[in-house]
Amino acid sequence: xxxxxxxxxxxxxxxxxxxxxxxxxxxxxxxxxxxxxxxxxxxxxxxxxxxxxxxxxxxxxxxxxxxxxxxxxxxxxxxxxxxxxxxxxxxxxxxxxxxxxxxxxxxxxxxxx
Amino acid sequence: xxxxxxxxxxxxxxxxxxxxxxxxxxxxxxxxxxxxxxxxxxxxxxxxxxxxxxxxxxxxxxxxxxxxxxxxxxxxxxxxxxxxxxxxxxxxxxxxxxxxxxxxxxxxxxxxxxxx
Numbered sequence: 038x039x040x041x042x043x044x045x046x047x048x049x050x051x052x053x054x055x056x057x058x059x060x061x062x063x064x065x066x067x068x069x070x071x072x073x074x075x076x077x078x079x080x081x082x083x084x085x086x087x088x089x090x091x092x093x094x095x096x097x098x099x100x101x102x103x104x105x106x107x108x109x110x111x112x113x114x115x116x117x118x119x120x121x122x123x124x125x126x127x128x129x130x131x132x133x134x135x136x137x138x139x140x141x142x143x144x145x146x147x148x149x150x
Numbered sequence: 151x152x153x154x155x156x157x158x159x160x161x162x163x164x165x166x167x168x169x170x171x172x173x174x175x176x177x178x179x180x181x182x183x184x185x186x187x188x189x190x191x192x193x194x195x196x197x198x199x200x201x202x203x204x205x206x207x208x209x210x211x212x213x214x215x216x217x218x219x220x221x222x223x224x225x226x227x228x229x230x231x232x233x234x235x236x237x238x239x240x241x242x243x244x245x246x247x248x249x250x251x252x253x254x255x256x257x258x259x260x261x262x263x264x265x266x
């Protein structure tokens with residue numbers, strides 16, 4: 038079945054540092070890929086998505102490129118802020134019956150001033 | 151602009167008690183989902199409803215039942231709660247038309263459930 042693997046956290050950074058969160062996937066067919074963010078006490082919010090190979094999703098300074106050859110969708114941000122402290126989830130959609138999402142385990146990011 | 155609304159936000163149950171978690175969305179979405187979130191395991195799909203009138207099992211359906219009451223509402227029931235069901239439960243919805251797998255799911259704020 039489908040699976041998503043992302044780096045374990047927590048990741049602790051100083052403000053303005055560079056952030057990378059690795060995500061790799063296993064899927065049949067051609068899934069869509071997503072990054073969701075969860076702030077404390079809240080539900081998940083879509084951060085960005087990519088629907089086909091070589092697509093780059095971007096939002097709020099975050100970027101991720103759909104790499105079919107390496108089955109990866111790594112999340113990057115060039116200069117993090119304290120407000121970026123959250124849990125980040127990589128996910129894929131099977132685009133089949135029900136358009137179900139498969140999630141990675143989540144990576145907690147803590148940005149210190 | 152409410153989006154996806156879950157009730158209650160917190161609940162404590164004793165082993166063997168039953169309860170229903172409620173979820174409603176106001177975005178006219180046709181698909182709805184129930185997930186549980188456990189530390190280090192991401193979100194796992196319990197049940198989903200691809201359209202009004204249909205429900206299907208997800209990855210971890212044992213111990214749960216669901217009802218798609220109408221297009222807006224999708225409830226999750228624990229008939230006899232067990233400590234292993236202590237978790238945070240999230241409801242989500244999406245519009246799944248043509249190319250629906252490209253659309254994001256919209257999540258509620260969750261129900262934090264503890265079973266003693």
